[in-house]
Amino acid sequence: MADVEDTLKRIETQKGVIGTVVVNGDGIPIRTTLDNSTTVKYAGLFRQLTVMARSTVRDIDPQNDLTFLRIRTKKHEIMVALENDFLLIVIQKPCE
Amino acid sequence: MSVQNSKAAASVRKGSIVPKVPGVKPTKAAYKKKDEEERVDKGVGWDETHGKGLIKPADQLELTEAELKEEITRILTANNPHAPQNIVRYSFKERSYKQVVVDQMAVHFVLEGSLVHQDSDEARRLRARGGLPGGPEVVTVETGAEPDEDETETPATPVEDGGEVEEVGEEDRPDSVASKTDKKQPKLTNQINFSERGTQTLNNPLRERSTQTEPPPRRNFSATANQWEIYDTHMEELQKQEKNKEKQKATLPKTDSDRSKKRLMLMETQSDDFTKVGKASKIFERMIHQNTFDDIAQDFKYFEDASDEFRDQEGTLLPLWKFQYDKAKTLSVTALCWNNNIQDLFAVGMGSYNFSKQGCGMVVFYSLKNSSFPEYIYPTKSGVLCLDIHQQHSNLVAVGFYDGCVAVYDLKSEGLEPVHKSTAKTGKHTDAVWQVRWQNDDMDNNHNFYSVSSDGRVVSWTLVKNELIYTDIIRLSLNGAVSEGPEDAQLPIFTCGTAFDFHKQIDSLFLVGTEGGKIHKCSKTYSSQFLETYDAHSMAVDAVRWNHFHPKVFISCSSDWTVKIWDHTINTPMFTFDLNAAVGDVSWSPYSSTVFAAVTTDGKVHVFDLSINKYEAICRQSVVAKKTKLTHLEFNPVYPIITVGDDRGYVTSFKLSPNLRMKPKAKKGQELPKGPEVEVAKMEKLLSLLREQEESPV
Numbered sequence: 001m002a003d004v005e006d007t008l009k010r011i012e013t014q015k016g017v018i019g020t021v022v023v024n025g026d027g028i029p030i031r032t033t034l035d036n037s038t039t040v041k042y043a044g045l046f047r048q049l050t051v052m053a054r055s056t057v058r059d060i061d062p063q064n065d066l067t068f069l070r071i072r073t074k075k076h077e078i079m080v081a082l083e084n085d086f087l088l089i090v091i092q093k094p095c096e
Numbered sequence: 097m098s099v100q101n102s103k104a105a106a107s108v109r110k111g112s113i114v115p116k117v118p119g120v121k122p123t124k125a126a127y128k129k130k131d132e133e134e135r136v137d138k139g140v141g142w143d144e145t146h147g148k149g150l151i152k153p154a155d156q157l158e159l160t161e162a163e164l165k166e167e168i169t170r171i172l173t174a175n176n177p178h179a180p181q182n183i184v185r186y187s188f189k190e191r192s193y194k195q196v197v198v199d200q201m202a203v204h205f206v207l208e209g210s211l212v213h214q215d216s217d218e219a220r221r222l223r224a225r226g227g228l229p230g231g232p233e234v235v236t237v238e239t240g241a242e243p244d245e246d247e248t249e250t251p252a253t254p255v256e257d258g259g260e261v262e263e264v265g266e267e268d269r270p271d272s273v274a275s276k277t278d279k280k281q282p283k284l285t286n287q288i289n290f291s292e293r294g295t296q297t298l299n300n301p302l303r304e305r306s307t308q309t310e311p312p313p314r315r316n317f318s319a320t321a322n323q324w325e326i327y328d329t330h331m332e333e334l335q336k337q338e339k340n341k342e343k344q345k346a347t348l349p350k351t352d353s354d355r356s357k358k359r360l361m362l363m364e365t366q367s368d369d370f371t372k373v374g375k376a377s378k379i380f381e382r383m384i385h386q387n388t389f390d391d392i393a394q395d396f397k398y399f400e401d402a403s404d405e406f407r408d409q410e411g412t413l414l415p416l417w418k419f420q421y422d423k424a425k426t427l428s429v430t431a432l433c434w435n436n437n438i439q440d441l442f443a444v445g446m447g448s449y450n451f452s453k454q455g456c457g458m459v460v461f462y463s464l465k466n467s468s469f470p471e472y473i474y475p476t477k478s479g480v481l482c483l484d485i486h487q488q489h490s491n492l493v494a495v496g497f498y499d500g501c502v503a504v505y506d507l508k509s510e511g512l513e514p515v516h517k518s519t520a521k522t523g524k525h526t527d528a529v530w531q532v533r534w535q536n537d538d539m540d541n542n543h544n545f546y547s548v549s550s551d552g553r554v555v556s557w558t559l560v561k562n563e564l565i566y567t568d569i570i571r572l573s574l575n576g577a578v579s580e581g582p583e584d585a586q587l588p589i590f591t592c593g594t595a596f597d598f599h600k601q602i603d604s605l606f607l608v609g610t611e612g613g614k615i616h617k618c619s620k621t622y623s624s625q626f627l628e629t630y631d632a633h634s635m636a637v638d639a640v641r642w643n644h645f646h647p648k649v650f651i652s653c654s655s656d657w658t659v660k661i662w663d664h665t666i667n668t669p670m671f672t673f674d675l676n677a678a679v680g681d682v683s684w685s686p687y688s689s690t691v692f693a694a695v696t697t698d699g700k701v702h703v704f705d706l707s708i709n710k711y712e713a714i715c716r717q718s719v720v721a722k723k724t725k726l727t728h729l730e731f732n733p734v735y736p737i738i739t740v741g742d743d744r745g746y747v748t749s750f751k752l753s754p755n756l757r758m759k760p761k762a763k764k765g766q767e768l769p770k771g772p773e774v775e776v777a778k779m780e781k782l783l784s785l786l787r788e789q790e791e792s793p794v
Contacts, residue, residue, distance in 0.1 A: 004374040007381055010469055014384050022373060058324030068379070079383055081376035088373045090380055094387040 011090060018076060018091040023047065025085035046080055046089055054082065176200040210290045218286070382465040389467065392416050396464070396737065401753040409708050411715040411755035413701060416737060417467035419444070419747040424458050429741025431483045432730040437490040439734045440464035441471065444747055447479025447498055449727070454479055454498055459505065462747065474505055474512050484545065486534045494545045494557075496529030502547050502557060504564070516564045518557065523566035525549035530594045536603060546598070548608060552590025554618070570623050572610055595640045601647055607664075609637025615652055617664060630667060632660060639681050645689035646779040653682035659694050661706075663783055670786050671710065675702055681728045687736075687757060689779045695726035695740055703756050707778055715756055719748060 012020050012033050019034040023043045032039040054066040069080040081088040175181075179200050184193040212219045319325075386393055396416050404411060424446045431445030440463050447457040457479035461472035478499040486492040491507040495514070501524045503514035518524040527550035534545045535556075544558040552572045558565045572591050592611035599605040604620040605627075613633035616626040633654035643649035649670070653659045655678040660669035677696035685691035690706040699722065703715035720726060720742050728741040736752045 004377055007374070007377045011377060011381050011384060014381075014388065014468070016388050017384060055320070055322055055324070058327075059322050062324040062327030068376075068383075070383070077387060079380060081373065081380055083376040084372040086373045086376075088376045088380060090384060092384050092387050094390060 014092075016093045016095050018093055020091075021087075021089040023087040023089065042089055042091075043087070046078075046087060050080060050082055050087060174200065176202040178202060208289055210286045212286050222287075381469070382463075385466045385468060389417065396735070396751060399751065404753050404755040407755060409714055409755060411703060411753040411757075413703070413715060413717045413719065413738070413750035413752060413756075415719065416749040416751055417464065419462045419467050419470075419739075419749070420745060421458075421460055421470050421473070423473075424460060424745040426455070427458060427479070427745050428725075428743035429727050429745060429747060430457075430479065430481050432728045432739055432741050432747070433483055433485050433493075434730055434732055434739075435485050435490045436487050436733060438463075439732065441490075442730070442732075442739060442747075443483055443485055443493060444741060445480035445483040445495065446745060447481055449743070457497070459483060459493065459495055461507070464749070472507060474514075476503075481528055482531045484532045484534050486543065486545075489543070492534070492543065494532040494534060494547075496532045496547050496549070498528045500525035500527055500529060500549060500551070502529055502532060502545075502564070504545075504559065516559060516562070518564050518566065522564055523555065523568075525551050525553060525555070527551040527592065530592075531596050533596070533598055535598065546596070546606075548593035548596045550592035550594070550611070552592060554593060554596065554608060556620075568623070569620060570608075570618055570626075572608060572616065592636075594636050595638060595652075597640050597642050597650070599642050599647070600644060607640050607642070607650060609640040609652060609654075611636040613637060613654060613656070615640055615662075628664070628667075630662060630669075632662075632669070633658060638679060639683075641682060641684055643689055643779065644684050644686055646776050646783075649689075649779055649783070651682055651684060651692055653679040653694055655679070657696075659692075670783060671706065673702075673704065673713075675700075680726055683729050683731055685731050685757075686733050689776060690782065691756065693729055693731070693738060695729040697725040699724050699726055699742075701726065701729065701738070701740060701750070703752070705756065705758060706782055708758060710782070715753075719750065720744075720746070 008020065008022070008031070011017060019038070020032065021029050021034065021039050021042050022031040023046070024030050027043060027047050029039045029043045034042070050066065050069060053069055057064055057066045066082055068082070071078045071080070076091055076093040079090045079092065176199075179198045179202070181198065183196045183198055185196045186192070187194045212222065395414060399414065401412060401414065427446035428448055429444055430447040430449065431443070433443045433445075435441040435443070442462055444460045444462065445457070446460060448454055457476045459472075459474040459476060459480055460470045463471050476495070476497065478497040478501065480495055481498050482496040484494045486494070492515075493505045493507065495503045495505060497503070502518045504516040506515040509515060525547065529547050529549045532545055532547045534543070538544055538558065540560075542558050542560050544556055546554060546556050546569065548554050554569045554572070556567045556569050558567070572593050591614075593608050594611050595609035597607050599607075606618055606620070608616045608618060609632065610616070613631070613635055615630040615632045615637060617628040617630070618626050632652050633656045635654050635656040637652055637654050640652045641650060643651070648663045648665060649661060650664060651659065651661050657675055657678060659673040659675060659679055659682050661671040662669050673694075675694060675696050677698040677700070680695045680697060682692060682694040685693065688705070688707075690708075691704065693701060693703045695701055698718075699720045700716055700718050702713040704713045708714055719740060724746075725743045726740055727743055730739050732738065736757055737749050738752065739747050739749045741747045
């Protein structure tokens with residue numbers, strides 16, 4: 001438990017990381033470093049996207065499953081991890 | 097005339113009806129009988145039966161009493177009263193008037209019927225026209241011949257019947273022909289006086305009654321049927337079946353475990369925490385790290401310094417990641433070791449070389465994928481001086497401490513304590529342990545490793561059933577090998593062993609470097625004698641390493657600023673290099689038999705390639721800030737990078753430029769020979785050259 005706490009803290013304080021959101025299985029954000037409205041937005045939108053993406057992957061091969069989703073945008077990179085019904089979203093601005 | 101007679105007769109009759117006397121009752125039957133045939137009336141002017149006053153019409157004949165009583169006989173005959181009775185005709189034959197028989201029939205009522213006999217001509221004609229079934233000469237409507245027949249018949253009929261009706265009939269015929277199958281059979285009707293009259297029955301009043309039930313509750317349901325949903329349900333079914341089978345097999349003992357499992361599950365669902373994202377968060381850390389240090393990662397993988405072509409055989413070191421750990425800032429890197437199985441993982445031992453300042457130490461594992469935070473951290477009570485990762489079982493790490501202990505850590509086990517640790521009872525060294533090395537499993541398949549220490553002992557430790565059992569292999573003494581026997585008069589003086597290395601191929605052969613600068617070649621089997629001794633250096637030997645390819649060559653370095661390369665059969669070094677500063681560590685490269693690198697305390701890394709330049713380094717690079725001493729160096733077994741540790745606790749990684757990784761050039765047309773034999777041959781060539789040089793002056 002503490003280990004994960006530490007890791008998450010480290011992620012949050014990493015250079016370039018704009019925010020992190022941890023969403024539980026019900027779609028409720030349980031841990032976030034962003035403000036409320038943005039968090040809710042991210043949680044809802046990415047829930048939908050991951051469900052869609054997961055459906056796509058599994059449709060092609062049911063024994064396969066989606067693990068990570070990485071979206072590179074003009075402004076930053078959004079990384080989504082799917083694990084145990086939980087969603088972990090990290091928004092990072094890659095320093096270049 | 098006949099008419100007048102009838103009138104009179106009628107009036108007489110009328111008068112006669114009236115005078116019926118009630119006293120005549122018994123004779124009524126007689127009267128009735130008579131009435132049927134003839135009527136006898138009495139002229140009585142009063143109807144007693146009716147009890148009414150007699151009303152005389154104005155024009156009634158006034159008759160006298162006698163006339164009234166006169167009986168008039170009336171006879172009922174079948175003759176027509178209206179028919180004349182006295183019609184005579186002159187018969188010219190008899191020349192007289194003869195009475196003619198008059199027709200007595202009087203038609204009272206005539207009603208002509210509208211039905212037509214079915215066998216009559218008219219019926220036949222109607223049938224033919226209307227297309228009615230039922231007769232033998234009926235023709236079906238559908239045939240085309242029928243209209244022709246009708247046409248021939250119809251001109252005949254207008255003569256007999258009304259022409260208009262026929263036309264109507266003709267018009268009707270095509271319709272009836274067309275829709276015959278739909279219509280009911282029309283009636284056979286008389287064309288002249290057919291009349292149809294319809295009646296309507298009484299229609300019952302309609303009443304509407306309806307009920308409504310309560311609609312069943314509705315619920316919207318939507319789902320998708322994807323490939324994977326189907327697969328999932330199948331898998332669930334499978335699992336259920338398997339569970340059922342298991343339950344059937346074992347009933348009682350399973351229930352307890354089920355209960356405990358249920359409890360666990362409840363606990364899990366209640367805790368809405370994020371330990372479940374533990375794995376993902378770790379990977380995320382690495383992903384973020386990759387993004388942050390994207391350029392370094394790209395360099396590590398792909399960058400090859402192109403300017404090496406113009407640099408005339410010299411090479412460079414490209415700095416990559418820098419590994420540091422906050423809590424280890426005060427410690428210096430005392431040991432480095434790469435993991436053979438997981439090629440991006442390496443271990444760093446942290447401690448202190450400072451004799452006076454000894455504190456705690458640390459064993460830290462870093463991965464190249466994450467330079468900001470170590471993967472594993474093991475704090476130790478005493479400073480770590482050396483460590484070694486087992487070749488096959490890369491989760492086992494042997495660590496040697498400054499206080500003389502050796503320990504074995506298991507990375508797979510949870511917890512920060514070593515799995516095994518030597519204590520004073522179990523033969524720990526009395527002085528700092530400078531080097532540990534894992535060996536191949538012994539005959540009982542027990543893991544074992546060796547350690548060398550300043551107390552002059554080379555000890556073998558065996559892991560037997562969770563215990564560390566030690567065996568002294570050899571004791572290093574100044575006077576050569578010393579037997580263990582107490583008869584020896586001389587007091588054995590033990591020197592400190594500071595480095596050792598085992599031969600790559602010959603398992604029992606190993607070298608030990610001492611604090612006095614000597615290197616002893618020993619064998620595991622001979623504990624009393626050294627096989628050979630080399631006067632290597634004037635100061636303590638810091639590192640001694642066998643060549644990875646050539647079986648005879650080894651290298652040694654010392655704080656006396658020199659690096660020497662030896663052939664173990666020859667007492668004098670083959671090559672000597674002076675590096676202008678105390679050399680902390682030297683290491684052969686895993687990809688070439690002629691390349692080695694050394695680190696010095698002035699912060700420089702020297703890389704040599706003997707096949708290119710036998711006298712000078714092909715790369716001499718200052719890699720750290722001033723006043724930072726480099727302590728250790730290790731080549732990665734797979735990637736072209738080296739890690740360098742310094743006394744500030746930092747580990748820096750560098751990429752070797754292509755010039756430092758030269759393979760022997762193949763002559764045109766020849767195949768590039770690969771494999772260790774090439775390396776051996778390379779080295780051999782060098783050595784032979786040297787030997788020739790040595791021999792020639794002699």
